[in-house]
Amino acid sequence: MNKKTTILGQTYSFKSLKEIMAKANEEKSGDELARVSAENMKERMAAKIVLSNITLADFRNYPLLEDEVARVIEESVEENVYREIRTWTVADLREYILHDETTGEHLLTISKGLTSDMIAAVAKLMSNLDLIQAAAKIQVITHCQTKIGQPKTLASRVQPNHPSDRLQGIRASLYDGLSYGIGDAVIGINPVIDTTNNIYDLLLETKNIITEFSIPTQNCVLSHVTSQMRAIEKGAPADLIFQSLAGTEEGNESFGISVSLLDEAHQLMQEKGTALGPNRWYLETGQGSELSSTSHYNIDQLTLEARCYGLAKRYNPFIVNTVVGFIGPEYLYDSKQVIRAGLEDHFMGKMHGLPMGVDVCYTNHMNADQNDMDNLSMLLGTAGVNFVIGVPMADDCMLNYQSLSYHDIATLRNVLNLAPAPAFSAWLENQGITENGKLTRVAGDPTIFMKVK
Structure with missing residues (x-):
């Protein structure tokens, strides 16, 4: 898993997937209070770039936390769906979600192979309009x-x-x-x-x-x-x-x-x-x-x-x-x-x-x-x-x-x-x-x- 990138001659290196996820998040006072947020917009963009190239498999290979909640999430993953998409990057997942031909039914099917951390990761790469467009496709009755x-x-x-x-x-x-x-x-x-x-x-x-x-x-x-x-x-x-x-x-x-x-x-x-x-x-x-x-x-x-x-x-x-x-x-x-x-x-x-x-x-x-x-x-x-x-x-x-x-x-x-x-x-x-x-x-x-x- 690559954990660094260079932007305009400056190299940004991150210690862990947990740090990448935190610093790729949009600005939140809670993350600042917890001292896990990016120091500035440049570091936030660097973390987003690194995150975009991480594969979905990396989230299961390098778990952020292993506890009772994580076990429940892992047990819910449908392995046959996961195997089809495990090599996708987070950027690939974003492109699939936002593609005009991808329906809500497609998203509910693919979600069965995703963990919560994967869904959180793709949300970090999306604009407000992306989040609206994607959610509007999905109907849950x-x-x-x-x-x-x-x-x-x-x-x-x-x-x-x-x-x-x-x-x-x-x-x-x-x-x-x-x-x-x-x-x-x-x-x-x-x-x-x-x-x-x-x-x-x-x-x-x-x-x-x-x-x-x-x-x-x-x-x-x-x-x-x-x-x-x-x-x-x-x-x-x-x-x-x-x-x-x-x-x-x-x-x-x-x-x-x-x-x-x-x-x-x-x-x-x-x-x-x-x-x-x-x-x-x-x-x-x-x-x-x-x-x-x-x-x-x-x-x-x-x-x-x-x-x-x-x-x-x-x-x-x-x-x-x-x-x-x-x-x-x-x-x-x-x-x-x-x-x-x-x-x-x-x-x-x-x-x-x-x-x-x-x-x-x-x-x-x-x-x-x-x-x-x-x-x-x-x-x-x-x-x-x-x-x-x-x-x-x-x-x-x-x-x-x-x-x-x-x-x-x-x-x-x-x-x-x-x-x-x-x-x-x-x-x-x-x-x-x-x-x-x-x-x-x-x-x-x-x-x-x-x-x-």
Whole structure:
């Protein structure tokens, strides 16, 4: 494996594949904090040149990290596909992905022979437009209670959080979101109180609302997986089970999880989950989580993010999303880095064959604003993102961060001529919220769900 190159008379030599990968990454404050980033643009370009000539076989011959997550990824590789492409360079892989004759079906086939590190490597050689073009080719349809991911659709998670988990407040916020046509991906609540009884109550409340109004969607409470498991064992009606993932075994230990625990939760959902379809997981990621727990092993945050998706594949999830700007400026400093990371994560998730969504978001101490989120949401919409997340007025009153509002998502669908998932679209028409796919005068009025029928 060649680890050096000469540019304009200056030779750049790198010690390892790990260093090449880190320094080929686009500028990220998290990589700078971890002291693994390129010192300047010239060194970054040199690392990209070296990376472009590395073969796919090199990634298996010189592993960046060997741990539980790496083993899961290795076990998922289909060797017959890998043998056909093992001599390709990362540049060859990029050219194949972007070729006009390469379809999404081709990409999903070839991805079976790729490791997460290979997918991360090719993302580093791609421009923002490359990432959009490539991801837009790939469609991933999943089935929980309903199906999402169909062509020309944009699903959404309604996030009716409340600062004290008060059921009346959650219900009011949920009605608001539904009135804008938001919630076809999932009704997903981030709880304040992570106890078995509270998780049970929240799952029961959301399921009762779904049943009361015959809403074609699914419910989920985003607490720790063990809290959900206890509630489900108690009889709570859960369509989806949730957990955040890291890209290293040690990072997952900091979350209080392991592959064996996730396997146990997976089996529980097959036995006691309330969903009709086979896809019963909601998994969440975000660049920088491994560094925040000092479990990154001097690997750059994009590569570790890709490894999260390699782990997520094991569980055949209904939805996956990156909470792209949630961790803060220590990892993604400004809107340029957030936008880049959102496009990278979406592409890498789709290349893993995952039903990828993005929480288009930022924290208030980050150098970004709502206009930047509008820009990213438009880019992701053109890239074929499976779903995005909406909160009241784009301001989450419990998690204290900024995301998209319910009406932002409605506007995004309107501008890009996208629809909710088919079953949810039909429900909106029956409710009078839309007519011929367009919002009606009653849209945005949550009191329509409060009238006695």
